[in-house]
Amino acid sequence: MPSSIEAHDLIILYSTTDAAQAESSYFSAAAGVLTVADKTISLQCGDKIYSLAGARSNDWLAAFAAFLDCNFMPHDALVLAHAWRTDNLAANDAWPVDYDSFPRVVGLDHLRSNTPFAPCPWQLGLYPVVPNADWVERLLDLGVTTLQLRAKNLEHAMLQAEIKRAVQAARQHNAQLFINDHWQLAIEANAYGVHLGQEDLCTANLQTIANAGLRLGLSTHGYYEMLVAYHFQPSYIAIGAVFPTTTKVMPTTPQGLSRLARYVQLLKEKVPLVAIGGIDHAVLADVLATGVGSAAVVRAVTEASDLREAVVALQQGFAPNAGLGK
Numbered sequence: 070m071p072s073s074i075e076a077h078d079l080i081i082l083y084s085t086t087d088a089a090q091a092e093s094s095y096f097s098a099a100a101g102v103l104t105v106a107d108k109t110i111s112l113q114c115g116d117k118i119y120s121l122a123g124a125r126s127n128d129w130l131a132a133f134a135a136f137l138d139c140n141f142m143p144h145d146a147l148v149l150a151h152a153w154r155t156d157n158l159a160a161n162d163a164w165p166v167d168y169d170s171f172p173r174v175v176g177l178d179h180l181r182s183n184t185p186f187a188p189c190p191w192q193l194g195l196y197p198v199v200p201n202a203d204w205v206e207r208l209l210d211l212g213v214t215t216l217q218l219r220a221k222n223l224e225h226a227m228l229q230a231e232i233k234r235a236v237q238a239a240r241q242h243n244a245q246l247f248i249n250d251h252w253q254l255a256i257e258a259n260a261y262g263v264h265l266g267q268e269d270l271c272t273a274n275l276q277t278i279a280n281a282g283l284r285l286g287l288s289t290h291g292y293y294e295m296l297v298a299y300h301f302q303p304s305y306i307a308i309g310a311v312f313p314t315t316t317k318v319m320p321t322t323p324q325g326l327s328r329l330a331r332y333v334q335l336l337k338e339k340v341p342l343v344a345i346g347g348i349d350h351a352v353l354a355d356v357l358a359t360g361v362g363s364a365a366v367v368r369a370v371t372e373a374s375d376l377r378e379a380v381v382a383l384q385q386g387f388a389p390n391a392g393l394g395k
């Protein structure tokens with residue numbers, strides 16, 4: 070054991086006995102503590118614990134160092150290290166993309182719904198995320214068919230009324246409306262679906278959402294969260310922020326197009342994917358070139374100087390993909 074621990078140190082303990090004997094100061098002073106057992110690896114960073122299980126190659130630790138060096142968050146670097154396979158080295162591209170080589174996140178089973186979530190289309194296309202029912206109606210009139218009501222800071226009665234109105238309008242236009250955060254009100258209004266963040270997974274009742282027949286979209290910000298999200302078999306997985314955004318303070322730095330392309334390689338055949346964060350008409354073609362089936366946008370519509378023009382241009386950006394199947 071080292072005599073002194075610095076904030077940037079990563080401590081590696083090679084058994085649960087080591088972990089039990091480790092001084093508690095290690096866990097608070099170090100950047101991270103890895104506890105390596107036969108079948109599982111746990112990473113503790115502050116008060117967060119990330120536990121992964123599954124086969125790994127002998128050089129997983131070197132791979133972990135390399136992925137940290139590529140600036141992945143420690144828990145994402147650990148996922149990639151776990152998925153690293155030496156037999157890929159002969160191939161042109163050794164980056165882990167085979168879902169079967171990826172680890173399992175430990176400790177999620179009790180939160181999972183036994184009923185599958187209703188499916189949604191593989192290509193959701195243009196997906197505006199807007200703050201109120203007025204915006205929903207405006208976009209429906211312009212022919213938008215997938216959208217989200219993301220109303221923040223409304224008191225209960227107002228929120229309930231906005232959701233009800235937006236759901237009714239979407240139904241009249243035969244459109245797919247997701248409600249952000251407020252899953253009980255979404256069920257009450259019989260919305261098409263709900264969109265939840267990772268932090269909602271511990272508090273929302275996924276079984277109730279699935280039983281009510283609503284679709285579920287989940288946010289992710291990297292590999293670890295993608296494994297968590299996919300475990301719940303949602304109707305789609307959103308990945309962001311792809312580019313910098315001023316709409317919301319993000320928990321991670323922007324993912325960029327290369328990472329987005331890797332995420333798509335991993336999950337494309339498994340679940341519909343939505344890219345979000347800093348997307349506008351100028352970058353839409355590059356985003357779609359990664360193979361993602363949908364782009365969610367906020368400012369590209371809410372701050373457009375000419376809304377109709379902006380929506381038409383964005384819709385046309387999807388046109389080459391129209392009609393593509395899974």
Ligand SMILES: Cc1ncc(COP(=O)(O)OP(=O)(O)O)c(N)n1
Nearest residue numbers: 249264265266267288307343345365
């Ligand atoms: C399509 C889509 N992707 C991601 C988000 C972000 O959702 P969440 O993590 O729940 O954060 P808030 O939107 O609640 O701030 C989203 N809304 N839509």
Ligand SMILES: Cc1ncsc1CCOP(=O)(O)O
Nearest residue numbers: 309314316346347366367368
């Ligand atoms: C809600 C949300 N979740 C991830 S990025 C984002 C905001 C996207 O907004 P914009 O399209 O204006 O960058």
Ligand SMILES: [Mg+2]
Nearest residue numbers: 249250265266
């Ligand atoms: Mg949310």
